[in-house]
Amino acid sequence: MKNVVEAFGLVKHYGEVVALDGLDLVVTEGSVYGLLGPNGAGKTTAVSILATLLRPDAGSARVAGADVLEEPALVREKIGLSGQYAALDEHLTGFENLDMIGRLYRLGRSRSRARAAELLEVFDLSEAGNRPVKTYSGGMRRRLDLAGALVASPPVLFLDEPTTGLDPRSRIELWGVIRELVARGSTLLLTTQYLEEADYLADRIMVIDRGQEIAQGTPDDLKTMVGGERIEVTVASVNDLPRTQEVLEGFAVGDLASEERNRKVTVPISGGAAVLTRALRTLDAAGIDLHDVGLRRPTLNDVFLTLTGHTAEPSKNGRMPVANSASKKGRKR
Amino acid sequence: MIGITHLLADSMVIAKRNVIKIKRVPEVLVFVLVAPTMMTLMFSYVFGGSINISDGSYREFLIAGIFAQSMLFGATSTSVAVAEDKEKGIIDRFRSLPMSQSAVLAGRTASDIIYNVLTLFVMSLTGLVVGWRINTSLWEGLAGFGLLLAFSYAFSWIMAFVGVMVPSVEVINNAGFMVVMPLTFIANTFVPIENLPTVLRVFAEWNPISALTQGARELFGNIPLGAPEPTVWPLQNPVAYTLIWVLVIIAIFAPLANLGYRKAVKQG
Numbered sequence: 001m002k003n004v005v006e007a008f009g010l011v012k013h014y015g016e017v018v019a020l021d022g023l024d025l026v027v028t029e030g031s032v033y034g035l036l037g038p039n040g041a042g043k044t045t046a047v048s049i050l051a052t053l054l055r056p057d058a059g060s061a062r063v064a065g066a067d068v069l070e071e072p073a074l075v076r077e078k079i080g081l082s083g084q085y086a087a088l089d090e091h092l093t094g095f096e097n098l099d100m101i102g103r104l105y106r107l108g109r110s111r112s113r114a115r116a117a118e119l120l121e122v123f124d125l126s127e128a129g130n131r132p133v134k135t136y137s138g139g140m141r142r143r144l145d146l147a148g149a150l151v152a153s154p155p156v157l158f159l160d161e162p163t164t165g166l167d168p169r170s171r172i173e174l175w176g177v178i179r180e181l182v183a184r185g186s187t188l189l190l191t192t193q194y195l196e197e198a199d200y201l202a203d204r205i206m207v208i209d210r211g212q213e214i215a216q217g218t219p220d221d222l223k224t225m226v227g228g229e230r231i232e233v234t235v236a237s238v239n240d241l242p243r244t245q246e247v248l249e250g251f252a253v254g255d256l257a258s259e260e261r262n263r264k265v266t267v268p269i270s271g272g273a274a275v276l277t278r279a280l281r282t283l284d285a286a287g288i289d290l291h292d293v294g295l296r297r298p299t300l301n302d303v304f305l306t307l308t309g310h311t312a313e314p315s316k317n318g319r320m321p322v323a324n325s326a327s328k329k330g331r332k333r
Numbered sequence: 334m335i336g337i338t339h340l341l342a343d344s345m346v347i348a349k350r351n352v353i354k355i356k357r358v359p360e361v362l363v364f365v366l367v368a369p370t371m372m373t374l375m376f377s378y379v380f381g382g383s384i385n386i387s388d389g390s391y392r393e394f395l396i397a398g399i400f401a402q403s404m405l406f407g408a409t410s411t412s413v414a415v416a417e418d419k420e421k422g423i424i425d426r427f428r429s430l431p432m433s434q435s436a437v438l439a440g441r442t443a444s445d446i447i448y449n450v451l452t453l454f455v456m457s458l459t460g461l462v463v464g465w466r467i468n469t470s471l472w473e474g475l476a477g478f479g480l481l482l483a484f485s486y487a488f489s490w491i492m493a494f495v496g497v498m499v500p501s502v503e504v505i506n507n508a509g510f511m512v513v514m515p516l517t518f519i520a521n522t523f524v525p526i527e528n529l530p531t532v533l534r535v536f537a538e539w540n541p542i543s544a545l546t547q548g549a550r551e552l553f554g555n556i557p558l559g560a561p562e563p564t565v566w567p568l569q570n571p572v573a574y575t576l577i578w579v580l581v582i583i584a585i586f587a588p589l590a591n592l593g594y595r596k597a598v599k600q601g
């Protein structure tokens with residue numbers, strides 16, 4: 001299978017800060033590659049280099065057969081980019097923004113207009129299409145910016161945190177759009193802070209931190225490394241703990257852990273809510289009183305805990321990680 | 334020559350975007366038009382009485398100077414717009430597109446001519462009201478406006494360069510003021526330069542703004558009767574001297590601005 005994106009030894013420094021520290025990356029044709037990492041990991045820097053916006057201090061990269069440093073114009077003909085921050089003209093309407101991008105891709109007047117209308121439809125923005133972007137909500141801007149990346153149906157797409165700031169419904173809709181695109185043969189590199197998203201969309205995931213690769217593989221590989229979903233049960237009385245363990249043993253796909261101090265049993269499972277429901281019925285039948293119960297999926301934090309032994313910390317620039325909020329709450333308690 | 338065709342086509346697209354903006358943000362337009370009108374009125378009535386021109390009307394003398402100054406101030410809006418594009422990140426979008434990368438600034442400076450045409454139009458009306466007249470022919474009058482526009486277009490390129498280099502929009506207004514003020518005041522814009530102290534006079538004589546003003550005055554027929562003949566080449570040949578500056582500025586700053594643009598990264 002052809003490699004559509006290849007990068008070798010990418011290095012980028014910003015003064016003291018090392019944004020990329022020798023990153024290698026290969027994306028094969030027609031696949032979705034997820035770049036997963038906390039704030040400041042270097043995701044945007046990597047995407048910016050591949051999209052010809054930024055020159056690396058060292059390393060080389062090819063996109064769609066063209067050298068990013070030597071032939072940026074050729075690369076730009078093959079890519080669509082939606083950056084982390086919406087790159088739109090506030091004073092133009094949604095339609096005018098897309099039309100302008102179409103003209104600059106040299107689609108010609110009528111094709112460009114038709115494509116703008118079509119994309120507004122796809123991204124549920126038809127009604128707002130004739131309003132200046134200034135009046136759009138954050139999620140609407142995000143969607144319009146994504147539409148901008150798709151105007152010329154480019155064979156290679158770079159989406160930097162495409163769903164950050166979208167509500168759950170828009171996020172799921174967007175996932176659908178992305179999947180359709182890929183089904184039509186586009187190659188996609190996307191960055192995200194959500195393991196769930198990378199899991200759903202990506203064929204291959206690379207976890208990066210401080211500009212370096214930490215792990216790479218298929219979502220299943222990673223989940224195996226990190227441990228998949230699990231049920232967490234907190235019983236009302238410590239005395240029930242051994243019996244609870246016995247009952248839940250039947251649902252476990254790995255070793256289960258119990259903590260006497262907070263009366264909690266954690267059970268790795270596979271099968272999601274259906275398994276949780278059955279487990280609850282069984283516990284109920286056994287007459288065990290529960291204080292709390294939940295289905296937990298591994299988060300970016302779990303990935304980091306497992307792979308690096310530390311949580312997804314912000315890098316030295318001091319920006320706070322978003323994916324981290326759960327653990328911060330935990331510490332406070 | 335595909336490069337040139339693309340440059341022109343893409344510049345048109347960018348210019349169209351900027352023109353739409355004029356429609357959407359009429360406040361800017363008001364500012365562009367009201368400020369020069371105020372300047373014209375203030376200078377005419379405040380200084381008009383106390384500055385003596387050998388023979389003739391100060392107001393006639395003044396107008397070309399105010400035109401020249403307004404052209405420079407008008408060009409500062411170019412850098413504000415460029416810096417704003419940089420700050421808002423839309424430049425990142427342009428830089429990822431297979432468009433002619435020089436078109437972003439070329440389109441910008443081209444569309445800024447429209448502002449300047451509007452400014453000149455409104456100021457001319459104000460000028461007519463306070464007693465300014467074009468005493469030559471229609472063609473010479475138009476050539477005078479053309480000269481002013483050509484210089485402001487060139488100055489737009491300097492300002493586009495400033496726009497891509499500055500870290501934030503806020504810096505520009507002050508920086509622009511600091512450049513435009515001395516350029517337009519140490520010149521023959523508002524007072525005759527014969528009586529200036531030597532250093533200032535020499536600066537004023539070679540200052541392209543003086544030549545621009547002098548050139549416009551000649552083309553409008555606003556040189557006061559009995560005004561002393563200029564003694565330096567730039568003011569003896571103001572139109573040629575101004576056009577040389579126009580070409581030199583564009584030749585230096587258009588490539589510089591484009592180079593800066595290519596390196597510009599969205600801050601933060």
Ligand SMILES: Nc1ncnc2c1ncn2[C@@H]1O[C@H](COP(=O)(O)OP(=O)(O)OP(=O)(O)O)[C@@H](O)[C@H]1O
Nearest residue numbers: 014017019038039040041042043044045315317601
């Ligand atoms: N223009 C810049 N000037 C200085 N430092 C920068 C600049 N851009 C990025 N950095 C630094 O480089 C590092 C990597 O930044 P990058 O934006 O690539 O991270 P990211 O993974 O995209 O993070 P986020 O999830 O917050 O978007 C950070 O420490 C950041 O502070």
Ligand SMILES: [Mg+2]
Nearest residue numbers: 043044045084
């Ligand atoms: Mg980022």
